[in-house]
Amino acid sequence: MKVTVSLNVNGEAWELSIEADRTLLDVLRTELMLTGTKTNCLEAECGVCTVLVDGMAVNSCTVLAVTAQGRQITTIEGLARDGELHPLQQAFIDRGAVQCGYCIPGMILSAKAFLDEHPSPTDGQIREALAGNLCRCTGYQKIVDAVQDAARVLRRERRR
Amino acid sequence: MTGAHFDYHEPTSIAEAVELAARFGDEARFLAGGTDLLIQIQRGRIAPRHVIGLHRVPGLTGVETNGRIVLGGGVTHRTIERTPAFGGALRGLVEGAEVIGGHQVRNVGTVAGNIVNASPAADLVPVLLALDADVTLAGTRGERTLSLERFLLGPGHTDRHPDELLTAVTMPGLPARSATAFLKAGRRKAMEISVACVAARLTLDAAGERCLAARIALGAVAPTTVRVHAAERALEGQPLTAEALRRAGALAAEAAQPISDVRASAGFRRHLVSVLVPRALHRCLERARGQA
Numbered sequence: 380m381k382v383t384v385s386l387n388v389n390g391e392a393w394e395l396s397i398e399a400d401r402t403l404l405d406v407l408r409t410e411l412m413l414t415g416t417k418t419n420c421l422e423a424e425c426g427v428c429t430v431l432v433d434g435m436a437v438n439s440c441t442v443l444a445v446t447a448q449g450r451q452i453t454t455i456e457g458l459a460r461d462g463e464l465h466p467l468q469q470a471f472i473d474r475g476a477v478q479c480g481y482c483i484p485g486m487i488l489s490a491k492a493f494l495d496e497h498p499s500p501t502d503g504q505i506r507e508a509l510a511g512n513l514c515r516c517t518g519y520q521k522i523v524d525a526v527q528d529a530a531r532v533l534r535r536e537r538r539r
Numbered sequence: 540m541t542g543a544h545f546d547y548h549e550p551t552s553i554a555e556a557v558e559l560a561a562r563f564g565d566e567a568r569f570l571a572g573g574t575d576l577l578i579q580i581q582r583g584r585i586a587p588r589h590v591i592g593l594h595r596v597p598g599l600t601g602v603e604t605n606g607r608i609v610l611g612g613g614v615t616h617r618t619i620e621r622t623p624a625f626g627g628a629l630r631g632l633v634e635g636a637e638v639i640g641g642h643q644v645r646n647v648g649t650v651a652g653n654i655v656n657a658s659p660a661a662d663l664v665p666v667l668l669a670l671d672a673d674v675t676l677a678g679t680r681g682e683r684t685l686s687l688e689r690f691l692l693g694p695g696h697t698d699r700h701p702d703e704l705l706t707a708v709t710m711p712g713l714p715a716r717s718a719t720a721f722l723k724a725g726r727r728k729a730m731e732i733s734v735a736c737v738a739a740r741l742t743l744d745a746a747g748e749r750c751l752a753a754r755i756a757l758g759a760v761a762p763t764t765v766r767v768h769a770a771e772r773a774l775e776g777q778p779l780t781a782e783a784l785r786r787a788g789a790l791a792a793e794a795a796q797p798i799s800d801v802r803a804s805a806g807f808r809r810h811l812v813s814v815l816v817p818r819a820l821h822r823c824l825e826r827a828r829g830q831a
């Protein structure tokens with residue numbers, strides 16, 4: 380069964396005719412070519428497919444595209460502002476928190492949703508917030524450090 | 540999705556949702572957060588011909604906390620975690636919700652999904668059992684309300700008829716000097732199915748010594764999440780000494796019917812129950828006394 384779906388992704392409106400059973404992950408990657416959203420377990424376990432829906436982190440592998448209509452979807456491609464990397468992206472690079480990189484888009488989007496609500500987190504809170512994002516390379520400490528750095532930058536921006 | 544072919548329906552009222560479910564019967568499934576349903580479909584365990592999305596059905600996401608407590612079927616674990624009224628005597632609800640998956644799962648996973656899955660290891664359900672929850676179902680023949688305890692029949696199995704939508708969970712308000720607690724044991728701290736979990740509720744007398752009412756519910760140690768009435772009865776009317784709490788733990792461990800699987804042996808699960816029950820009761824005791 381084909382359905383017409385209007386999606387708002389990174390501020391851009393799309394109208395697509397797709398099978399109703401297709402996941403948001405599949406549509407982002409194969410219809411919109413937004414391959415920054417990664418694909419792996421397809422069972423909501425690993426978090427590499429994390430995107431923001433109305434600012435909330437969700438696993439796009441277990442969301443039907445048709446149910447994301449009318450909501451604001453943000454993928455890693457939509458995070459940079461005016462051609463400048465988001466403070467989280469910059470902090471991950473500066474801290475060397477990226478190794479193979481596969482988990483990073485999801486990691487950064489989970490961190491973004493978290494920092495939007497918790498501007499001054501503890502390391503423990505950051506670890507808890509990222510529990511649904513697995514990384515097989517870094518050992519997590521540099522990721523936590525990068526999120527703290529980004530939090531500092533974002534707090535400074537807010538005060539301005 | 541791999542190999543899945545279903546028609547998608549998007550009703551905009553409870554009546555329409557129920558009508559669609561009645562029309563397609565066993566070939567249809569409701570879709571809430573999808574954190575269980577879509578995975579079952581992906582794995583090929585089920586292959587519904589019709590999926591009925593609940594996202595545009597109004598009236599399923601309300602939370603009431605004045606007097607009785609009502610959770611709409613579509614209330615997410617995220618909402619429970621963030622409801623300020625669940626900070627005090629009802630803290631067990633937050634403790635049950637906040638250990639479910641990661642944020643991505645809690646942001647969309649719902650109360651009704653957790654109940655209708657009927658997983659013996661569901662984490663929120665024992666807390667609801669400890670709060671004497673009733674479930675309300677809307678069907679083509681009207682609405683009915685029954686106790687959650689009677690609704691849960693076996694692994695993956697409830698008393699729900701195919702046309703019935705779980706619209707709300709209702710719990711009586713707690714009397715003064717009451718408290719709840721939830722404890723979960725898993726192989727790691729987060730993103731883990733319970734090896735055993737325990738929900739408890741206590742109501743104390745005016746002196747804060749004797750137990751007026753006790754509820755104890757277990758997860759992952761029987762074919763369904765279960766209340767252990769024998770352990771509750773052993774506490775009611777009694778002074779809440781360390782010995783009484785230990786005894787309740789022993790009775791609960793005796794009543795449990797755990798299995799051995801890849802996560803843990805039956806013996807270890809029983810041991811966990813005997814330890815977690817007194818610990819959860821002790822938390823309730825401290826919390827209930829702390830309110831005074």
Ligand SMILES: Cc1cc2nc3c(=O)[nH]c(=O)nc-3n(C[C@H](O)[C@H](O)[C@H](O)COP(=O)(O)OP(=O)(O)OC[C@H]3O[C@@H](n4cnc5c(N)ncnc54)[C@H](O)[C@@H]3O)c2cc1C
Pocket residue numbers: 422423424568569570571572573574575576577578593612613638639640641644647648649650651652653654655656660661662663703704705706730731732733
């Ligand atoms: C990675 C991961 C980790 C998890 N960890 C935990 C955990 O630690 N503890 C735990 O308890 N659970 C866990 N779960 C299971 C699941 O997320 C929860 O049970 C959740 O509450 C299911 O809700 P949902 O809205 O996503 O359900 P869905 O998948 O949408 O639906 C589940 C079932 O309920 C039915 N249904 C949904 N809403 C209604 C309704 N209103 N009326 C009638 N039927 C309805 C559906 O038809 C389906 O059969 C986990 C899942 C994943 C993927």
Ligand code: FES
Pocket residue numbers: 417418419420421422423424425426427428429438439440441
């Ligand atoms: S691919 Fe979605 S959580 Fe792993």
Ligand code: FES
Pocket residue numbers: 476477478479480481482483513514515516517
């Ligand atoms: S950097 Fe390789 S999985 Fe995280």
